[in-house]
Amino acid sequence: MSPPMGDSHKRFLQTMMSNGIISASRAAALHKHCCETHGAHYVADRLEEFINIINAHLQSLFMHIRKGMSEDDGLEYYALVNVTETDITRMASDYADNELELFRKTMDLIVDSESGSASSTDILNCADSLQTKKLKKKETEHVLNKFVQDKWLNEKDGEYTLSVRCIVEMEQYMRTIYQDLIKVCHVCHNIALQCQMCENPICGIKVHLPCVARYFRARSDPRCPECSDFWPHEIPEIPHSQSQSSQSLPSSSRESTAPTPSRRSRRS
Amino acid sequence: MSQKKRAVSASQSKTQRRSQVSLDEDDEAANFSQITSSQVQRARENFTPDQIDRKVAEVVQFILIKDQKKIPIRRADIGKHVIKEYKAIYTEIMNRVCRKFDQVFGLKLVEIDPKSHIYILINKLEPIHGEPVSMRPGNPKTGLLFVILSVIFMKGGVIKENLVWNTLKKLRVDPGEKHDEFGDVKKVVTDEFVRQKYLEYVKIPHTEPVEYEFRWGLRAEKEVSKLKLLEFVGELFDQDPQSWTQQFREASAAETSSQRA
Numbered sequence: 001m002s003p004p005m006g007d008s009h010k011r012f013l014q015t016m017m018s019n020g021i022i023s024a025s026r027a028a029a030l031h032k033h034c035c036e037t038h039g040a041h042y043v044a045d046r047l048e049e050f051i052n053i054i055n056a057h058l059q060s061l062f063m064h065i066r067k068g069m070s071e072d073d074g075l076e077y078y079a080l081v082n083v084t085e086t087d088i089t090r091m092a093s094d095y096a097d098n099e100l101e102l103f104r105k106t107m108d109l110i111v112d113s114e115s116g117s118a119s120s121t122d123i124l125n126c127a128d129s130l131q132t133k134k135l136k137k138k139e140t141e142h143v144l145n146k147f148v149q150d151k152w153l154n155e156k157d158g159e160y161t162l163s164v165r166c167i168v169e170m171e172q173y174m175r176t177i178y179q180d181l182i183k184v185c186h187v188c189h190n191i192a193l194q195c196q197m198c199e200n201p202i203c204g205i206k207v208h209l210p211c212v213a214r215y216f217r218a219r220s221d222p223r224c225p226e227c228s229d230f231w232p233h234e235i236p237e238i239p240h241s242q243s244q245s246s247q248s249l250p251s252s253s254r255e256s257t258a259p260t261p262s263r264r265s266r267r268s
Numbered sequence: 269m270s271q272k273k274r275a276v277s278a279s280q281s282k283t284q285r286r287s288q289v290s291l292d293e294d295d296e297a298a299n300f301s302q303i304t305s306s307q308v309q310r311a312r313e314n315f316t317p318d319q320i321d322r323k324v325a326e327v328v329q330f331i332l333i334k335d336q337k338k339i340p341i342r343r344a345d346i347g348k349h350v351i352k353e354y355k356a357i358y359t360e361i362m363n364r365v366c367r368k369f370d371q372v373f374g375l376k377l378v379e380i381d382p383k384s385h386i387y388i389l390i391n392k393l394e395p396i397h398g399e400p401v402s403m404r405p406g407n408p409k410t411g412l413l414f415v416i417l418s419v420i421f422m423k424g425g426v427i428k429e430n431l432v433w434n435t436l437k438k439l440r441v442d443p444g445e446k447h448d449e450f451g452d453v454k455k456v457v458t459d460e461f462v463r464q465k466y467l468e469y470v471k472i473p474h475t476e477p478v479e480y481e482f483r484w485g486l487r488a489e490k491e492v493s494k495l496k497l498l499e500f501v502g503e504l505f506d507q508d509p510q511s512w513t514q515q516f517r518e519a520s521a522a523e524t525s526s527q528r529a
Contacts, residue, residue, distance in 0.1 A: 010374030011393055017332070017373075057372045061325045082329070093333050 002056035008040040009054050016065060016080045020151060021165040024067075024076040027051075051078070068168035071116070071161070071194045072154065074210025074239030079168040090169055094150065098132040099143050103152070105130075110162055111174070111182055116193030117159040120144070167191055186225060187211040196233045203227035213238045307356045315354060324364045326350050331365070331377070335389040338464035340487075343385035380465065380486040388465065390491045408449050409456065413466055415439065416457065417492060418501055420482055422515060429469070429480045432457070461485070490526075494519035 005013075011034045016022065022030065028047050035042035051065050058064055062084045069076055082090060091100060105126040109118035123144065127135040135143065144160065147153040151165045167174075171191055174182055185192035186205040195206040205226045207215065213236045216222040222231035315323075330350045334341045351358055369375040374393045380386055419435050420427050433443050441447055443454040450456050458480075461467040465487035472479045484492075495509075498519045502509035510516045 005372055005374075007374060007393055010372070013373055014375075014391070014393070017336075060321055061328050061368065061372065062322075084325075093337075 003053055005053065005057050006040050007038040008034040009050070009057075011037065012050070013054055013058075013065075013080075016078070021077050021079040021168070024078065027078045066168055068164055068171075069188065069190070069208070069210065070164035071167070071192070071208055071210070072164075074208075074213065077164050077168065079165055081169045091150075091152065095143075095146075096133075098130050098135060099146075101130050101132045102127055102135060102140065102143060103147065106147075106153070106160060107162065107174070110160070110193060111178055114197075115159075116195065117161045120158045120160065123160065162193055167193070185211055187215050196231075198224045198227065198229060199232050200224065200227050200229040203229065209236050210239050212236060303356050303358070308360075310356070312357060312360075315357070320354070320357065320361065323351065323354050323361055324368065327361060327365045328368055331369075331387075331389065338487075340380065340386045340388050340465055343387065378490050380490065388487050388490070390487075409460075412436075412441065412450060412453075412456070413461055414497075416461075416467065416482065417484060417488055418497055420484060421494060421497060421518075422501060422512070424514075426481050426483045428472075429482060432482055493526075494522045 012030055015030055015034075024047075028044075031047045031050055032042060032044070034040070055065055062082060064081055064083050065078055066081050067076055067078055091103065095103070102123070106118055106123050109122055109126070110116060120141075124137060124140055127137075127140040144153070144155070147160075148155050151163050153166065154161045154163050167190075174191060183192045183195060183206045184190070185195060185208045187207050188211050190208075192206045192208050195208050196212050197207075198205045203224060203226050205224065212231075212233070215225065216231065216235045217238060219235075222235060223229065224231055312320075327346060327350050330346060331341055346362075347355060347358065351361060354361060366377050369377055369389065370392065374391065375389045376392045377387050378390050380388055415435065416432055419432060423431070436443060436453065441450065441453055443457070445453075447453050457467070458469045462469045462485065465485040467485045467488070468483040469480055470483065472481050494515075498509040498512065498515055502511075509519075
């Protein structure tokens, strides 16, 4: 039997429940905070063990705290997921039927696309042909905002991508629904929507941008791990991991506001 | 427990018992009190331990989802939507559900309305210093609610609505105007907080034009530590909480009775 959950574990779980998803650095800070609040023995860097205890107890409830990587910043996140869900029922209680249908269609567009994103124009067109009940332009914009606020989608310059929360929570559902149609990263084997692709027509493997950064770190002659062809894309910089404190310090290095060449290739 | 006694006599005269059950309860709820011990036995044999485990998990999920929106959970709903054919072992399932909430989440399932069997989930963990109301962390409405609960408590437990609106106006939250953070303030206070059982908004009889008064709701009674609230008010006015003797007495009494529960 796994050790019983202490108050520190319960508080961590309660916070996970109200946030849905948190970054790994925030999780580490939360771990410390929970242990200190309840006078529990705290050892830094033992977050995984701490979470394993919680997961052992969540197993019989078909829930799990799962770790995943964000396609955007390459950072790790922890999300509380429902293991039994074979559909997007996770969202069912918060959205109307036609809103859920729009989400499914948006997900279809994103999975189909090369860029791993869907434009607001394309989504608006879908809204016009929903089977449940059509959504008007204003209503669609409102729903899309809700999706972003509830952390299911990310939006940038009118393009929508699946958030890390969405991917971590719905990975199982997406693999079931899309089967071979969904791209998988050659390096980490998770679903890859925003990715770089090997240009060799008989190879065509896909790799997440943060995975590219890590795999090809400091290699002057990057080669495809599968077919050894030259890797033609711009290699992004390694994701800058945030400091351990709960507040992100103003970064002195790469994440500056000035556009860098590597940023441009991210949307290719 | 009394349920066992009722179960024995139920087999003798089902129809007689049905009429004795409160007319408020619908058929689903009425069935809960008529389970015989042999029905329980048969049910336990019909369902595998795995199936029962899964039912427990489903009930926990159901309650968590409802509670996320701060909607009180009706026992009849649990029976109709989740437990269904496992009704005979309802008690066993609910006992395990309560234990799960305690052991895994540090939450307590509390019946706030014993007549219509309505439950809420409250936080069993020690509230962090300066956090007398354990709402969603960082929810701005917590502050709003907290101010209102404080005023009601300090003024003896019931106040006319005007006092609430005037207090809020002094804090530049005008119920007549749309607020940046809270939107329709009047709706949040008189509808949302009331639905969530944090406040009661009751008509004062024989008033013309109609006037309303505010009291603490059932959820506030269970969730909010009056002692911690008084301590906070003390800090605000730089006074010893004990200087408000009546409120202090009430807060201390509430603290000991909730500890016993």
